[in-house]
Amino acid sequence: MIYFDNGATSFPKPRGVVEAVHQALTRYGANPGRSGHDLSIQTSAKVYEVREAAAKLFGVEDPSEVVFTSNCTHAINITLKGLLQPGDHVIISDLEHNAVLRPIHALSQKGVEYDIANTYGRSRKTLDSFYRLIRPNTRLIACTHASNVFGIRQPIEELAMLCRDKNLLFLVDAAQSAGVLDIDAPCMGIDFLCTAGHKGLYGPSGTGLLITALGSSLSTLMEGGTGSFSANYEQPLDMPDRLESGTLNTIGILGLGAGIRFVRERGLAQIYRHEMRIAKEIFHHLKRMPQIKLYTPDFDEGSHLPVLSFNIRGMSSEQVIEALSRQGFALRGGLHCAPLAHKKMGTLEQGTVRISVGAFNTREQALKLCEAIKKTCRSS
Amino acid sequence: MGNATILISSVTAAMRAQRLLEQRGIRSYIRKIANHPKLGGCGYGLEIAGDLTSALYLLQAANIRILGIL
Numbered sequence: 001m002i003y004f005d006n007g008a009t010s011f012p013k014p015r016g017v018v019e020a021v022h023q024a025l026t027r028y029g030a031n032p033g034r035s036g037h038d039l040s041i042q043t044s045a046k047v048y049e050v051r052e053a054a055a056k057l058f059g060v061e062d063p064s065e066v067v068f069t070s071n072c073t074h075a076i077n078i079t080l081k082g083l084l085q086p087g088d089h090v091i092i093s094d095l096e097h098n099a100v101l102r103p104i105h106a107l108s109q110k111g112v113e114y115d116i117a118n119t120y121g122r123s124r125k126t127l128d129s130f131y132r133l134i135r136p137n138t139r140l141i142a143c144t145h146a147s148n149v150f151g152i153r154q155p156i157e158e159l160a161m162l163c164r165d166k167n168l169l170f171l172v173d174a175a176q177s178a179g180v181l182d183i184d185a186p187c188m189g190i191d192f193l194c195t196a197g198h199k200g201l202y203g204p205s206g207t208g209l210l211i212t213a214l215g216s217s218l219s220t221l222m223e224g225g226t227g228s229f230s231a232n233y234e235q236p237l238d239m240p241d242r243l244e245s246g247t248l249n250t251i252g253i254l255g256l257g258a259g260i261r262f263v264r265e266r267g268l269a270q271i272y273r274h275e276m277r278i279a280k281e282i283f284h285h286l287k288r289m290p291q292i293k294l295y296t297p298d299f300d301e302g303s304h305l306p307v308l309s310f311n312i313r314g315m316s317s318e319q320v321i322e323a324l325s326r327q328g329f330a331l332r333g334g335l336h337c338a339p340l341a342h343k344k345m346g347t348l349e350q351g352t353v354r355i356s357v358g359a360f361n362t363r364e365q366a367l368k369l370c371e372a373i374k375k376t377c378r379s380s
Numbered sequence: 381m382g383n384a385t386i387l388i389s390s391v392t393a394a395m396r397a398q399r400l401l402e403q404r405g406i407r408s409y410i411r412k413i414a415n416h417p418k419l420g421g422c423g424y425g426l427e428i429a430g431d432l433t434s435a436l437y438l439l440q441a442a443n444i445r446i447l448g449i450l
Contacts, residue, residue, distance in 0.1 A: 032391065033390065033391035033392070035412060036411060036412025036413075036414075040412075041391075041410050041412075044391045044395060044410075045395060048391075048392060048395035048396075048399075051392065052399075062396070063392070063395075063396060064392050064393065064396060226390065227390065227391060227422065227423075227424075228389045228390040228391075228419075228421075228422070228423050228424075229389065229419065229420040229421055229423065230415070230420070230421030230422040230423075231415065231420050231421030231422075232420045232421060236389065236390075238389045238390055238393065238445065239392075240392055241389070241390045241392070
């Protein structure tokens with residue numbers, strides 16, 4: 001099977017990740033931050049190393065600003081539900097994943113108000129669109145770094161500046177961009193950076209990160225044991241304990257640490273260049289096939305991530321996925337949990353076939369995929 | 381008399397403190413502290429094998445919350 005579904009979760013995982021998971025299961029099996037025996041302290045030290053690595057990757061000085069979560073959705077929910085109060089107003093983009101849309105929508109039933117800004121890629125027009133929606137009670141802008149369906153990047157740096165200027169908080173959903181683009185959260189003005197650990201960071205499933213200096217000010221989604229202040233009935237304010245109740249996913253976290261190491265060693269710029277070269281090659285091949293419908297006129301570094309969507313005229317996205325699966329290719333079809341993005345592009349009914357490139361994909365695989373798509377077109 | 385132990389809220393803060401002291405040449409050991417009133421229950425301590433005053437100064441400068449000294 002040739003895997004082009006890295007936007008859902010990356011596969012295969014680097015050898016180091018497999019080894020780290022094995023080590024977690026066979027060597028660092030104690031509960032970190034709970035006991036005082038050597039194995040618990042050693043396991044805590046391994047977990048802390050990952051916290052340090054994540055902090056460094058995202059430009060954060062204090063590793064206690066790194067919160068381990070189950071996934072990106074978890075990180076987003078912690079932030080939105082811990083921050084927003086009835087009467088607050090939020091602006092989101094028209095490319096948001098349900099990870100942002102659904103919690104915001106749920107909060108709107110409890111008195112939080114929201115608007116959806118039309119976006120036009122990394123342009124002034126996108127910025128103006130957000131600007132026009134700001135109200136006196138706007139508290140937050142929550143925006144994806146790049147669409148998980150179409151790979152379209154958003155003007156994150158400029159939106160952060162707008163937030164600073166208007167005294168708003170800024171949440172970035174970096175599920176698709178972490179490990180692909182360079183993100184320095186404090187430098188870029190991101191207050192809440194939410195990401196998956198199992199996509200571009202190559203960690204195991206069940207890992208995610210919330211990076212924030214404002215964790216102590218959030219209300220908690222979950223309360224429970226933290227190994228600290230244990231006689232107190234109230235959840236501690238200290239970070240990361242405030243937002244990390246219950247036993248940590250040591251196995252996932254140590255695997256994530258190895259994934260981050262892989263990304264750092266290979267280099268973000270090198271990963272992005274490699275993946276974009278493959279994605280662009282596929283895009284240009286598809287552009288020459290008359291039966292293929294693409295959704296962006298071009299596909300370039302700067303404006304896109306290596307994630308692209310297409311359809312074959314006369315076939316549903318699921319039919320295409322099935323046909324490609326029979327030929328040995330793993331892609332994803334449907335709505336990709338992002339109905340807003342499909343509404344914007346007019347693909348809400350049909351969905352799209354998504355190709356998401358990873359660090360282990362090769363040009364040869366891309367050419368084989370294009371051949372298989374061509375064959376599928378002929379048989380439609 | 382044994383080494384002094386600086387009481388710190390959580391294992392993460394203790395790890396951060398230990399790394400910081402290590403960089404300045406001060407060795408320390410992380411100990412679990414069971415149910416101490418200054419910790420509001422269980423927590424962690426950093427046993428200092430070196431100059432306590434310097435250690436305290438460095439930790440305070442790094443905004444690491446010190447909850448007491450044993």
